[in-house]
Amino acid sequence: MKQPTQFDFWYAVNNTHVVVPPRRHLETFGNTLIHYHLIAEMMDEPGRVRIRTGKLQANPPQIIMPSDLAELSLEGFGDEAAKYMKWLKENEDHVRILRYGYVLKQQTFTEEIVTDSIKAVLDRVKNDVTAQNDPFRAVLRGVDEPWDVCLVRLFWLLATNSVETNVRELSERRMFEIKDGIPVGIRNEIEQAFAAASMNASLVKPLGVLLQKHGVFDQYQDRFFALMKRS
Numbered sequence: 001m002k003q004p005t006q007f008d009f010w011y012a013v014n015n016t017h018v019v020v021p022p023r024r025h026l027e028t029f030g031n032t033l034i035h036y037h038l039i040a041e042m043m044d045e046p047g048r049v050r051i052r053t054g055k056l057q058a059n060p061p062q063i064i065m066p067s068d069l070a071e072l073s074l075e076g077f078g079d080e081a082a083k084y085m086k087w088l089k090e091n092e093d094h095v096r097i098l099r100y101g102y103v104l105k106q107q108t109f110t111e112e113i114v115t116d117s118i119k120a121v122l123d124r125v126k127n128d129v130t131a132q133n134d135p136f137r138a139v140l141r142g143v144d145e146p147w148d149v150c151l152v153r154l155f156w157l158l159a160t161n162s163v164e165t166n167v168r169e170l171s172e173r174r175m176f177e178i179k180d181g182i183p184v185g186i187r188n189e190i191e192q193a194f195a196a197a198s199m200n201a202s203l204v205k206p207l208g209v210l211l212q213k214h215g216v217f218d219q220y221q222d223r224f225f226a227l228m229k230r231s
Helices: 008-014 078-091 117-133 147-172 184-199 201-213 217-230
Strands: 017-020 032-041 048-058 074-075 103-106 111-117 137-141
Touching: 008 078, 008 147, 008 217, 017 117, 032 117, 032 147, 048 117, 074 147, 117 137, 137 147, 184 201, 184 217, 201 217
Parallel strands: 032 137, 074 103
Antiparallel strands: 017 137, 032 048, 048 103, 048 111
8 A cells, every 4th residue: 555645635635626615604603513525536446436424523713822833633634634734834824813623523424435427426416415505514526545634625725714704703702802911812711711610620720721821821820729729
């Protein structure tokens, strides 16, 4: 079997085509569940097409501090998908004000192999998806390996296309306003974490990690240690 190279994700990126994009942007204040149908011709098997169907779960976009460079977590994705995400993080500065998909989770998927032309398969799947009238369904034509890069590409395009709407909706709630050097959105996140930790001692340690991640531990350390003592 051919071993992947550091350039394989570009092969997948350049051969990923969103045939039917989701009709709605990623949710600003809630999770987004994207139903995908990935169609790919099988390598070295002319006339054989693999159909992968599954779901991608994206968390709400998070406001980040300019110095916050925490790694995006990928669950269920391979090395090439991780390499592509790393490249995006290093080269796409214009979306770095929001972190999309703090966990990009590839949920259980199914696959089937059919004998037909890629065009005929795409037409059938497109018709089925159109009939379902689901604004969060997507149809992609991609590659059979590394196929998970195609899903990262879909997610990135969705995030990029959602930025304008998400920023507007966050701004309407004044989430970007700075209070004592911290965006209101981050401060709200911290307050929610404190409230949860006060009721569940197991959440105290994650609270400390959150404060350190945003570089604000010093501002909250007295309150944090008091909470630790009570716990």
